[in-house]
Amino acid sequence: MDFKRKLIAVVIVNFNNWKYTISCIESVLSSNKKPCWVFIIDNASQDSSFQKLEEWATKNLRPEQIVLTNQYEHITTSTPPHHNTVILIKNPENRGYAAGNNIGISLGLKWGADAVWILNNDTVVHPDALKAMTERLFSKPHPGLCGSLICYMDQPQKVQCRAGGKSNKWTGFSVLNGQGMTVEQATHENPDDIEKAIDFIYGASVMVSRKFIEDVGPMDERYFLYSEEQDWAYSSQGRFDFAYAANALVFHKEGASTEFSANKMRYKSLWFLTRSRLLLTAKHAPLALPTVCMGIVWAGIRMVWRRVGRQHKSKLSFL
Numbered sequence: 001m002d003f004k005r006k007l008i009a010v011v012i013v014n015f016n017n018w019k020y021t022i023s024c025i026e027s028v029l030s031s032n033k034k035p036c037w038v039f040i041i042d043n044a045s046q047d048s049s050f051q052k053l054e055e056w057a058t059k060n061l062r063p064e065q066i067v068l069t070n071q072y073e074h075i076t077t078s079t080p081p082h083h084n085t086v087i088l089i090k091n092p093e094n095r096g097y098a099a100g101n102n103i104g105i106s107l108g109l110k111w112g113a114d115a116v117w118i119l120n121n122d123t124v125v126h127p128d129a130l131k132a133m134t135e136r137l138f139s140k141p142h143p144g145l146c147g148s149l150i151c152y153m154d155q156p157q158k159v160q161c162r163a164g165g166k167s168n169k170w171t172g173f174s175v176l177n178g179q180g181m182t183v184e185q186a187t188h189e190n191p192d193d194i195e196k197a198i199d200f201i202y203g204a205s206v207m208v209s210r211k212f213i214e215d216v217g218p219m220d221e222r223y224f225l226y227s228e229e230q231d232w233a234y235s236s237q238g239r240f241d242f243a244y245a246a247n248a249l250v251f252h253k254e255g256a257s258t259e260f261s262a263n264k265m266r267y268k269s270l271w272f273l274t275r276s277r278l279l280l281t282a283k284h285a286p287l288a289l290p291t292v293c294m295g296i297v298w299a300g301i302r303m304v305w306r307r308v309g310r311q312h313k314s315k316l317s318f319l
Contacts, residue, residue: 003135007083008207009108010038010117010130013100018049020253021121022056025086028119033131036083036113039104043094050090057086080111096224105218109210115143116213119250120204124153126249133207136191136245143209144240145233147201148248149186159186160252162194163244164201167230169285172277172292173299174230176202191244201242203229205250212240220283225269227276234284270303 010028014021021040028038042050050070057066067081070090081087089103101118108116115137117130129148137146147163161176168174177198178186206229216236219228233242274296281292 003131003138004033006114006134006138007036007112008033008115008117008130008134009104009111009113010035010119011041011101011104011108012039012119012121013041013043013097013104014045014049014053014121015043015094015100016045016047016049017121018045018047018052018056021049021053024119024121024123024125025056026060027124027126028130029084029086030127031125031130032127033134034084035117035130036085037081037108037111038084038086039107040086040088041091041100041103042089043091043096043100050088053088057088061086096221097226098219098223098228099221101228102218102221105208105213109213113210114138115207115209117205117207118203120252122153122253123150123204124251125205126251129205129245129248129250132245132248133205136243136248137207137209140241140243142211142239142241144212144236144242145201145209145229146207146243146245146248147198148205148250149183149244149246150202150204150250150252151183153251153253156251157183159183160204160254161202162186162189162198162246164198164229164233164242166197166199169281170288170291171295172281172288173295174200187246191246194244194246195242198242198244200230200233204252205248208232209240212236215239222279223276225272225276227273227280231280231283234280270300274300 012021012024025038028035040053054068064082065085067085067087091100105116117133133146137143149162150160152158152160159178159181162178165174165176177194220231223231281289
């Protein structure tokens, strides 16, 4: 199969975080395999993001490489632009991460993309990542979803995950494959074995085939934030292969786009995480709702207790 001929669209959703988004775009455009189109969906940011992104594009790209619009309906009827073009779309309202991605996904498929690479805007990709993802995805008999080797931005030799992870439907909690390993440790294992050990692809970097979207559907927009990638994986019901491109290195600034990570907590983000986890359970494992609810309550108590403990220690240090 000639992987070089595969047309890949990239989708990046921005919300009040234009600096990270620019770094992500620049890394994608520096890829050894060039993307056909890079869709930047600004979800009604309130920090002048669209203006800043427009200024960056005008300064750094050729005029024929830029499409700017705040009218999504208009661009759907237009002729596809040249390859390696950045399409910057201003959403009039923020309907969530899934809805933002679906705009880029829809346009990419309409214009002939064989796959769509969805990236968090707080990622930076290695120049070989796009090529490695494409080759691994389409080497599968039934290409579905493909993940990367994702490392922490501030600790580039420390792994956040290998492709994705494994979920426990009775608790609603997930474990990322390879989290905490060094890159050297993570790359010793056969990618085939890792693919067998995961049941979803981590959403910070996921490439999805045209056939998968046509059969399974776009992202479920009821998930405003979180769990979209797990829902996609579960909805496929084993019809498609999950791939792991071990040579596709992606660096992730954990929590920068969602304001939620292992080291910091925002109550609004926590609300969306809880809501999405319950929706995911109700949709795919309704019998597990009671145990998932208990697990969420227990996790919430532990989180609050730890925060209170840190604040108490902080006060004692001043005495």
